Amino acid sequence: MHRIGLMGGTFDPIHYGHLVTAEEIRDKFNLEKVIFVPSGHPPHKIERHVSDQEHRYLMTFLATAPNPFFEVSRMEIDRQGPTYTIDTIKQFKAEYGDEYEFYFITGADAIFEILTWKDAEQLLGLCEFIAATRPGFNNNDIRAQLEHITSRYGKEVYSVEVPSLAISSTDIRQRIREGRPIKYLLPESVEYYIKKCNLYIK
Numbered sequence: 401m402h403r404i405g406l407m408g409g410t411f412d413p414i415h416y417g418h419l420v421t422a423e424e425i426r427d428k429f430n431l432e433k434v435i436f437v438p439s440g441h442p443p444h445k446i447e448r449h450v451s452d453q454e455h456r457y458l459m460t461f462l463a464t465a466p467n468p469f470f471e472v473s474r475m476e477i478d479r480q481g482p483t484y485t486i487d488t489i490k491q492f493k494a495e496y497g498d499e500y501e502f503y504f505i506t507g508a509d510a511i512f513e514i515l516t517w518k519d520a521e522q523l524l525g526l527c528e529f530i531a532a533t534r535p536g537f538n539n540n541d542i543r544a545q546l547e548h549i550t551s552r553y554g555k556e557v558y559s560v561e562v563p564s565l566a567i568s569s570t571d572i573r574q575r576i577r578e579g580r581p582i583k584y585l586l587p588e589s590v591e592y593y594i595k596k597c598n599l600y601i602k
């Protein structure tokens with residue numbers, strides 16, 4: 401079986417927290433590659449302005465370009481209407497066929513939301529899920545949530561410790577608005593892209 405990691409996110413902007421998580425899990429789970437999937441119209445993020453999807457796609461492309469095991473997919477941004485993880489996983493499975501197993505990589509916060517996602521029960525049956533530790537989330541709470549998912553749906557979700565980086569896109573956006581530094585929180589290529597396109601200044 402070939403194993404492929406999928407890393408979904410808004411990536412507004414992508415930062416080292418995303419990249420170190422994907423790389424650590426790629427190595428630990430022997431994944432052939434990790435495909436980053438920038439979201440199209442995230443149904444749960446309509447409360448705030450999300451940057452244009454082409455900006456988010458290009459930033460993700462720039463950030464992942466130096467890693468030969470990383471790819472970026474336009475699947476969600478090219479889809480019309482709201483994008484749901486279940487549709488994405490179904491589409492990847494259909495495109496790659498039976499020889500491929502998919503591992504969906506999420507941070508600790510997403511593992512608390514997963515049961516609210518569209519067709520959660522069916523979704524859990526379609527691929528493996530890996531929850532990465534993320535600063536600000538208690539490991540006992542994470543373990544309790546994973547046990548809850550296992551007892552309710554009979555599905556084991558993997559939990560992995562990754563080198564912890566207390567970085568979030570929300571914080572980076574706020575730093576830019578306030579004129580504070582973002583250097584060393586994300587790749588320089590992305591930093592320059594943000595400056596060049598005047599992203600997040602208001």
Ligand code: ATP
Nearest residue numbers: 409410411417506507508510534565567568569570
């Ligand atoms: P925002 O603050 O806008 O929500 P974010 O930093 O949480 O942005 P997302 O695009 O929402 O980034 O996250 C995509 C995925 O990456 C999610 O599964 C999230 O949990 C995970 N992730 C984000 N930052 C980290 C981090 N520092 N460590 C581990 N996982 C992370």
Ligand code: MG
Nearest residue numbers: 410509568569
């Ligand atoms: Mg987030």
